[in-house]
Amino acid sequence: MAILTVKKLTKSFGGLTAVSNVNMEIHQGELVGLIGPNGAGKTTLFNLLTGVYVPTSGKITLNKDGKEKSMQGLKPYTICKAGVARTFQNIRLFKELTVLDNVRIAMHQNVKYGLAASFFHLPSYVREEKKLVQESTDFLKIFKLEDKKDELAKNLSYGEQRHLEIARALATNPSLLLLDEPAAGMNPAETAQLTELIEWIRGEFNLTILLIEHDMSLVMKICERIYVLDYGTVIANGTPDEIKSNKRVIEAYLGEEASHV
């Protein structure tokens, strides 16, 4: 059952077409990869899916609990509330805030008190805040960041920051998670750890995952299907094996001569 359907999605910035006529279908529970050379339009596609950019044309449909919901043109926070979360290519943590705060902010939608309660710290505030701290801390435990909860996000190590970025996205309780180059800057050991983490969270949180990555070991290992983007269009789509031997893909990455080898 398709959880996300993308039809003829196009995005142009003035004269430049970054994404052109992209069709995509992601099914419940899948772990799908999105690869392609630099500048192919992968992050732009993510930005379209999460409402940061408005499509020039095309449709994005989210299928949740049997109901279809049109996503294009919606604001990012609405899309997040509909169950789509994302991480960023260049980590966008709230750097001057604590690890706990980063997660608490992501859990804002669960909070059930209004402005009046926040002005006067009414009992509902006290109660909900306590719950929120507990939930956030429990969440951090899962990602082994609990003992760093009062640390400023900017003081974490790079690997920890990447983990926090994922944790924060998950704290919004998504059904679809978009990961943008989560392994960027990681060494093989860290990448292996991340690979395990991704597989684990998929099961634990009942997620569907769409993953942009350049690290082929990661992609080929865990993705069930892969879309390949080049110059804004999908040039191939299939299982890792199919993609590995696809002529157009090799051409896109390594140039024409390589594909003739």
Add this chain to the structure above:
Amino acid sequence: MEQLLQQIINGISLGSIYALIALGYTMVYGIIKLINFAHSDVYMIGAYIGYFCMTSLRLGFVSSLLIAMVFCTLLGVAIEKIAYKPLRNATKIAVLITAIGVSLFLEYGTMFIVGPTVRSYPAMRGIMVKTFKLANITITMQQVLIVGITVILMILLQFIVKKTRIGKAMRAVSLDQDAAMLMGVNVNTTISFTFALGSALAGAAGILVGVYYNSINPLMGTLPGLKAFIAAVFGGIGIIPGAMIGGYVIGIIEVFVSGYGNSMYRDAVVFAILILVLIVKPTGLLGKNVREKV
């Protein structure tokens, strides 16, 4: 009809002043993204220098104009070196407050030195009081002078920016400071030069206003400065032709509102234009849409 043409002529004169001041704002914003609050006070000091040249030193108009422009040039460069350069990498708010501090320093410093009272420029003589009459419309020599000098200066400016190396450097630095530096452009010199140009124009505007409107005071820069800034935003902040167009548009609108409408609301109309521009097209008439990369 005659009233209309007369108003247009008045508007063009006022617009010239706004254009001269607006150019300084737009060039500085274009090159270092700073709203130079002290710019309007450089204009004020230009007026005072002109005043002292013409009264104490008894110099003629042209010499006074040149001296005012030179003095303001030096002042503008000095301000940049002392107050803005140390804050090149600071937060926007810190630089803004510094600019405000410099502005207050100039205003109250001038007040401290020459006193807060309004001073009048000496009465003009000779060709400066000549008027022309074109079918019931009066054009004063001073108006011709203002527009003429403004046009000459703007042509000079365009020449410098488009046809000289330093002009190219200015354009490069305003597009991408780091890349320009890597290409061998001396960014510091270029920025100083930008301030120099803008301040020279402001100085010219100051003395022209002194001659035309006759009275000067230490706080005379605030309102015209604000309006000139709005003119720059209207035309597209950071875009030189935009400031020129903006200056004339604001000048003409202001004169029209004053003449045909309620002069009390004259200022409010200019501010309303600002709000409208910012809501409809913040990058201004000639501006492009800039997108943040996510």
Add this chain to the structure above:
Amino acid sequence: MKKLFEVRGMKKLVLLLLTFVIIQLLVSFNIINAYLQATLATICINIILAVGLNLITGFTGQFSLGHAGFMSIGAYACAIITMRDATVKGFIIGVFAGALAAAVIGCLVGLPTLRLKGDYLAIATLGMSEIIRVIFLNLDITNGAAGLNGIPRFVNWFWLFIFTAGTILIISNFIRSSHGRACISIREDEIAGEAMGINTTKYKVIAFTIGAFFAGIAGALYASFFYFLKPDTFGFLKSIDVLVIVVLGGLGSISGSVISAILLALVSTILQSFSEIRMVLYALILVVIMIFRPQGLMGSKELSMAMFSKLGDKLKSRKGRV
């Protein structure tokens, strides 16, 4: 007795009461004379203005140069109401009507302009504030440029204290709530905040409206203490004044704003005798501080009991070594 101190917030409450009582005594015995009372009123009004602006600019990261406009709405509303109903009841209505009016305008101003960022937002707010000033300059009910005189005076230390403490408490409380954190996320990284489900436009407007509300209160207090209003009091310079207090105290630090408001008022009083050179010195101080300590006094940290105990520990360890 010790157990009583452990009740949450008890220390703060005692501190508050002590402050109130001590100053009230000083006022009653005229040690704080009429002249100093004006300074006291200015301090309190500036604290309310600064804390409100800090919420908008320091915590939510929205650059506002139009705070004086909101203040003027509160001032004129309160003045007009109390001049028609010169009772305590009228005063209270005046204060809240002024604050609400300011809040409504804040909301209306915020909605279209909060799409703008940085410098653009700053000049838009400046423009709005100037438009308000020109409107007040031209209305009959505000008596135009001549201003309003003889506004009934209700503000005394009690009211100053209530409203100042109230402002500080409410805004600190807000900051430490999830809604407050939503505002802070906007300052930190608006795009990330949106991606995490925060309706950033809504929260920007909320911050603006709250800030405007309290600016309205400050304006009302100003009107009812200094009993004379004219539109030029609430111009660009006043907005700058408040921004300077906030920046000098530290953007994002409420205690910074409080300390800064007090310090600047004291500096202003001391320099009163050097009236001409006063502004020149003030301007110089501004530039120097921005160059050498742009984060202000407190940065984005708050004054806390923990800091005092750390200081205490440091002193203790020094004593021990001697």
